[in-house]
Amino acid sequence: GENVEQHPSTLSVQEGDSAVIKCTYSDSASNYFPWYKQELGKGPQLIIDIRSNVGEKKDQRIAVTLNKTAKHFSLHITETQPEDSAVYFCAPWEFGNQFYFGTGTSLTVIP
Amino acid sequence: DGGITQSPKYLFRKEGQNVTLSCEQNLNHDAMYWYRQDPGQGLRLIYYSQIVNDFQKGDIAEGYSVSREKKESFPLTVTSAQKNPTAFYLCASTPALYSNEKLFFGSGTQLSVL
Numbered sequence: 001g002e003n004v005e006q007h008p009s010t011l012s013v014q015e016g017d018s019a020v021i022k023c024t025y026s027d028s029a030s031n032y033f034p035w036y037k038q039e040l041g042k043g044p045q046l047i048i049d050i051r052s053n054v055g056e057k058k059d060q061r062i063a064v065t066l067n068k069t070a071k072h073f074s075l076h077i078t079e080t081q082p083e084d085s086a087v088y089f090c091a092p093w094e095f096g097n098q099f100y101f102g103t104g105t106s107l108t109v110i111p
Numbered sequence: 112d113g114g115i116t117q118s119p120k121y122l123f124r125k126e127g128q129n130v131t132l133s134c135e136q137n138l139n140h141d142a143m144y145w146y147r148q149d150p151g152q153g154l155r156l157i158y159y160s161q162i163v164n165d166f167q168k169g170d171i172a173e174g175y176s177v178s179r180e181k182k183e184s185f186p187l188t189v190t191s192a193q194k195n196p197t198a199f200y201l202c203a204s205t206p207a208l209y210s211n212e213k214l215f216f217g218s219g220t221q222l223s224v225l
Contacts, residue, residue, distance in 0.1 A: 009151075043115075104153055
């Protein structure tokens with residue numbers, strides 16, 4: 001199966017600063033790259049995704065960048081707010097395979 | 112609103128007991144999944160189903176069983192053979208198996224051993 005690594009495992013930022021989380025994967029055939037946000041005691045929710053024919057996608061304060069050659073993609077959150085505090089997971093996907101989740105990044109935004 | 116409903120929110124299991132976690136969806140999705148989440152770890156796939164009366168083992172199926180008698184329902188039974196059942200269990204769905212679309216998740220069930 002796919003080897004997925006996420007860094008960092010924990011991240012603390014001051015409110016208003018930016019946060020970046022990186023996801024490295026092993027399967028070069030992966031072609032769908034989602035990021036999920038999980039709040040305490042809840043199920044994960046998709047916040048942004050990107051497909052392999054696109055290098056970058058942005059949705060307000062959230063962006064995802066993809067480097068297929070290096071096999072990594074990153075989540076960027078700008079102007080962080082306390083409600084961004086959560087655990088974030090990447091889950092690269094290849095057709096015919098399951099989603100393999102990273103181990104998660106716990107983000108804390110300090111007011 | 113369409114979504115996935117998991118119940119109960121919290122569940123306690125005694126030694127030697129089987130317990131069943133409920134998962135119901137009204138999204139008209141064909142594929143459903145069960146994941147296990149342990150603290151500080153990613154989600155690991157237990158079982159999945161692409162259609163009624165069909166299901167397949169995931170990476171950590173030992174000690175678990177499922178059924179898919181209706182499209183809307185995919186219950187998970189944690190059997191007494193699962194020696195370390197304490198975890199957060201998540202049910203999810205997609206329109207079809209191997210669909211490169213987002214997973215829809217329920218709100219989870221926390222299972223603990225008494």
